[in-house]
Every structure is written in structure tokens, then in C-alpha cells.
Amino acid sequence: MANRSAEIQRRRTVAIISHPDAGKTTMTEKLLLYSGAIHAAGAVTGGKHSSTTSDWMEIEQQRGISVSSSAMRVEYGDLLLNILDTPGHQDFSEDTYRTLMAVDSAIMLLDAGRGVQEQTLKLFKVCRDRGIPIITFMNKMDRPARDPLELLDEVEQTLGITAIPRTWPIGNGPDFRGIYDRATEQFFEFERTVGNRYKAPVSVGDIRGEELRAAIGELAHNKLLEDLEFVDHVIPEFNRDEYLKEACTPVYWGSAITNFGIEHFLQAILDLAPPPQPYQTSAGTVAPSDEEFVGFVYKVQANMNKAHRDRISFVRIVSGSFERGMTALHPRSGKETKLTYPFEIFGRERKIIDEAFPGDVIGLTNPGLFQVGDTITQRSKAALPDFPRFAPEIFAKVWPATGSFSKSFRKGIEQLREEGVIQIFTESDGNPVPLVGVVGELQLELFAWRMENEYNEKIKLERMAYTRTRWLGSDVRPATASPVVIDDKGRQAVLFKSDWEIDYTIQRTEGLQLLEKPPHAS
Numbered sequence: 049m050a051n052r053s054a055e056i057q058r059r060r061t062v063a064i065i066s067h068p069d070a071g072k073t074t075m076t077e078k079l080l081l082y083s084g085a086i087h088a089a090g091a092v093t094g095g096k097h098s099s100t101t102s103d104w105m106e107i108e109q110q111r112g113i114s115v116s117s118s119a120m121r122v123e124y125g126d127l128l129l130n131i132l133d134t135p136g137h138q139d140f141s142e143d144t145y146r147t148l149m150a151v152d153s154a155i156m157l158l159d160a161g162r163g164v165q166e167q168t169l170k171l172f173k174v175c176r177d178r179g180i181p182i183i184t185f186m187n188k189m190d191r192p193a194r195d196p197l198e199l200l201d202e203v204e205q206t207l208g209i210t211a212i213p214r215t216w217p218i219g220n221g222p223d224f225r226g227i228y229d230r231a232t233e234q235f236f237e238f239e240r241t242v243g244n245r246y247k248a249p250v251s252v253g254d255i256r257g258e259e260l261r262a263a264i265g266e267l268a269h270n271k272l273l274e275d276l277e278f279v280d281h282v283i284p285e286f287n288r289d290e291y292l293k294e295a296c297t298p299v300y301w302g303s304a305i306t307n308f309g310i311e312h313f314l315q316a317i318l319d320l321a322p323p324p325q326p327y328q329t330s331a332g333t334v335a336p337s338d339e340e341f342v343g344f345v346y347k348v349q350a351n352m353n354k355a356h357r358d359r360i361s362f363v364r365i366v367s368g369s370f371e372r373g374m375t376a377l378h379p380r381s382g383k384e385t386k387l388t389y390p391f392e393i394f395g396r397e398r399k400i401i402d403e404a405f406p407g408d409v410i411g412l413t414n415p416g417l418f419q420v421g422d423t424i425t426q427r428s429k430a431a432l433p434d435f436p437r438f439a440p441e442i443f444a445k446v447w448p449a450t451g452s453f454s455k456s457f458r459k460g461i462e463q464l465r466e467e468g469v470i471q472i473f474t475e476s477d478g479n480p481v482p483l484v485g486v487v488g489e490l491q492l493e494l495f496a497w498r499m500e501n502e503y504n505e506k507i508k509l510e511r512m513a514y515t516r517t518r519w520l521g522s523d524v525r526p527a528t529a530s531p532v533v534i535d536d537k538g539r540q541a542v543l544f545k546s547d548w549e550i551d552y553t554i555q556r557t558e559g560l561q562l563l564e565k566p567p568h569a570s
């Protein structure tokens with residue numbers, strides 16, 4: 049068997065986060081290109097002919113947005129990089145938050161024309177809470193971009209972290225030529241290529257040279273040199289320990305679409321991102337070097353492959369080593385289970401593996417046993433803190449269009465609930481028509497689309513007026529007409545139409561306890 053400690057030390061597990069559309073999936077594809085994992089990059093254009101490794105779902109390709117996180121594993125030099133691409137849209141942020149549980153660091157993309165956007169801010173806070181360090185990339189420099197100093201200042205002001213540029217952009221929009229690498233003091237000039245599918249040709253030049261001065265004009269060249277001098281004098285030196293402690297974020301510039309600056313960024317991820325870190329569990333701290341195998345499910349996805357139609361649980365390995373065929377304990381059910389088919393995952397592709405180590409994300413075929421948040425161990429009862437669950441704000445009754453509650457209808461609802469695409473409630477009066485609850489509109493659309501395309505069940509949705517969910521903290525039920533429903537773990541929740549209705553109900557009902565999050569499952 050491979051040397052376990054060396055195997056752990058060579059792994060890097062990283063999530064890509066940003067506001068929608070900043071270019072995460074495009075960047076993921078380009079990191080795969082530059083690491084040699086794919087030989088030509090696909091594109092996220094939306095429409096029939098687009099495809100990338102991480103946006104492998106048909107609905108993602110049609111719309112040009114990511115609706116689900118995906119995992120890619122690449123080897124580069126001695127290192128093994130697990131890249132987890134996340135959806136930016138807030139309707140899918142539960143998935144993104146869960147993915148952040150499975151990584152040791154994050155890369156944050158900003159659209160250089162827009163700076164720090166609303167969703168960036170939220171995701172940054174989640175990284176902070178998780179205690180994971182962040183590398184920043186200012187993307188879309190091939191479009192008109194904001195002044196680099198202004199962007200750095202915005203990161204510092206809005207996110208409260210020192211932003212330290214490691215590269216610097218030369219020009220922007222059509223005049224974007226390349227980047228200056230502050231560490232080597234070299235200027236890398238890139239060439240645009242048709243289709244951007246292959247690496248961009250690059251030449252190394254002198255930032256102070258006459259050639260560049262003539263090309264961009266004296267004024268721009270003077271400003272560039274002044275900016276660089278300012279950066280050298282005013283911005284603190286980069287220090288990896290400070291980055292690991294989240295006291296600073298190193299910043300890189302480029303354009304994912306034209307492949308400018310990608311190689312430096314990939315190298316930075318490999319040089320800086322931390323190896324697998326310990327996790328806090330109910331059984332204390334579990335370190336990667338611990339002998340006992342511990343892993344947890346951060347995501348479940350059904351029907352990844354039309355030929356198999358099975359459910360894959362994405363498992364992050366925390367400690368020990370994993371061997372194909374091993375028997376593991378599933379503490380939530382108390383059952384032992386043999387893990388016969390572990391997969392290495394690359395977008396929608398999968399390949400059986402014989403062993404895996406802390407830091408790895410592997411796929412296990414899910415016999416309906418594993419749920420998001422479950423741990424899998426060798427013998428201990430280690431459990432992770434609860435995974436985030438958002439209170440739904442949109443509700444609908446869901447009917448099969450055929451009118452018959454068939455087996456495939458029930459299976460679709462059950463599996464998509466298990467994945468977290470929807471939450472399911474039932475009315476406490478025993479009405480069998482399920483109520484779906486979601487955080488955003490796009491989730492409902494995804495649900496309907498997948499029911500039709502993966503389970504061959506067209507559905508009808510009857511929207512309801514409720515916009516708030518509160519769980520009951522005691523047996524006291526509301527004295528008003530607000531309905532009590534049962535969630536998928538058997539807990540009672542109340543649906544309201546407005547904050548006003550919540551206040552009114554509280555006033556009317558003595559001893560009523562309303563919780564914004566579900567109480568711990570018993």
C-alpha cells in the first residue's frame with residue numbers, strides 16, 4: 049500500500065466560489081486544461097453545443113448556469129488536486145454551503161468589472177465561519193475592468209481581509225495584454241487564440257522595456273509603474289502563514305475565457321493551498337493521520353449516468369485510509385455496510401478505485417442508506433455538526449400530471465428530496481399530496497425538469513401563498529389558522545404567509561415556541 053502520510057500530504061481539496069456568472073465553471077475547465085487533465089477546453093455558452101466537464105447536467109448546458117456542485121480530480125506533478133465547482137445562484141446555495149464543508153480551502157473569483165458582489169460576500173462569510181483560507185482571482189480582465197487598486201481596496205473594505213496582489217494586470221478589455229508576476233518580476237504577455245480551447249501562447253518580457261512602453265503608450269506605462277511602486281511600498285509582503293490563518297488573501301489577475309493568467313493561478317493553488325486538515329466531530333478532533341477511517345457524505349446525486357441510474361454519495365475522507373471492499377459502520381443507522389464500489393469522480397465520469405486517502409472526495413453508490421451529513425466510520429460514532437438547512441420560502445403542492453401517484457413519481461420525489469433539491473412536507477391531517485418547499489424559484493424549475501427528464505413524470509405544481517417556515521420547539525400548536533405540517537424527519541413545522549402573521553400568531557398563542565431552523569433530529 050502507498051505511503052499513507054505522503055499520500056495525505058500531496059492532496060489539496062479546493063472549492064471554487066463566487067457570485068453567479070463570475071466564471072467558476074470556465075475557470076474550473078481551464079484549470080483542468082492547464083493541469084493536463086483534459087486536452088481541449090469546452091465552453092459555458094448556454095445552448096445546445098456548450099459543455100464543460102463540471103456543468104455536465106443537460107439543464108446546465110441548456111441554460112449556461114451551474115445548478116449543482118461537481119467534483120473533479122486531477123494530478124499535477126506530485127500533487128493531487130480535488131476541485132469542487134459550486135453553483136453561484138443563491139437558490140442553490142445549500143449545495144454550495146455543503147460543498148464548503150468538504151474542502152480545506154477555497155478560491156474566490158471576482159468579476160473585475162463588478163468587484164465584490166452580494167453572493168461573494170455571503171460565501172466569504174461561510175468560509176470565514178469554516179475557518180478556511182482563500183485565494184482570490186480577478187476574472188474577466190478581457191472586458192472593461194475596474195482599477196486594480198480600487199478592486200483591492202474594495203476587497204479589504206467589504207470583506208475585511210488584507211488583499212495582497214501576487215500578479216498585476218497589464219491593461220484591460222481589448223487592451224489586456226497579460227500579467228506581471230511580482231515574485232519573479234517578469235511580464236507575461238499572452239496571445240489570444242480562436243475559440244480559446246487550448247493554452248494561450250505566452251512570451252516573457254520586461255515590464256520596464258521600451259517595447260511595452262511603445263505598445264501601451266507613455267501615460268499608461270507611467271501609471272503601471274507607479275501602481276507597482278505603490279503596491280511594493282504600501283501593501284504588506286505576502287506570507288503563507290498569514291494566508292493560512294485567513295489574515296490575508298493573495299490576489300491574481302486574468303481572464304478564464306482567454307486563458308490569460310491561468311498557469312500562474314494554478315501554480316499558486318498548488319503552492320499555497322493547505323493539505324487535508326482535521327475536523328471537529330462529536331467524538332473530538334479527527335486528524336488526517338488518525339488510523340481509523342472516517343468520512344462524511346456532503347452530497348448525494350441521482351442519475352449522474354443514464355446507463356446506471358443510480359445514486360452516488362459524495363464522501364470526503366477525513367482520516368484513515370479507504371480500501372475497496374472494506375466494511376464500514378454507518379453510525380446514524382448503526383448498520384455495517386460493505387463499500388464495494390468506490391469511485392473516483394471527474395465531472396460525470398467515474399472510475400473504480402481501490403484505495404483513497406484523507407482529502408479525497410470519492411463516490412459511493414448509495415443504496416438509500418447514506419444521507420447528506422452522515423458520517424461513515426470504522427467503529428466510532430463520530431458525527432459532524434449539522435449541515436446547513438435553509439427554511440423554505442416557496443411552497444407548492446405537487447401532483448403527477450397523469451393523476452396517478454405512480455411508483456416513479458414517488459421515487460423521483462424521494463430521491464430529489466434526499467439530494468436536497470427540494471424539501472418535502474406533509475399536511476398533518478394525513479393528506480397524501482406532498483408539499484414541496486424550496487428556497488428559490490430556480491429550484492422548483494430544476495425539480496420539475498428532473499422529474500420529467502429523469503423519472504419520466506410530468507408534474508403539476510399548485511403554488512401556495514406561504515413564504516415562511518418555523519419549526520415547533522414544543523408541543524404547543526398555533527391558536528391561529530396557520531397550518532402545521534410535518535417535515536421529512538417527522539418534525540412539526542408551521543407555515544406562514546408573512547412576518548406579520550408570525551407576530552400575530554405568537555401574540556395569540558401562549559407558550560408557542562417557533563424556531564427558524566429545525567431542531568436536532570431525534
Ligand SMILES: Nc1nc2c(ncn2[C@@H]2O[C@H](COP(=O)(O)OP(=O)(O)OP(=O)(O)O)[C@@H](O)[C@H]2O)c(=O)[nH]1
Binds near residue numbers: 093188191302
Ligand atoms: N469575457 C469573459 N467572459 C467570461 C470569462 N469567464 C467566464 N466568462 C463568461 O461568463 C459566463 C458565466 O461563466 P461561468 O463559468 O458559467 O460562470 P459561473 O461562475 O460558473 O456561473 P454559475 O455557476 O452559474 O454561478 C459565461 O458566458 C462565460 O463564457 C472571462 O474571463 N471573460
Ligand SMILES: [Mg+2]
Binds near residue numbers: 072
Ligand atoms: Mg458554474
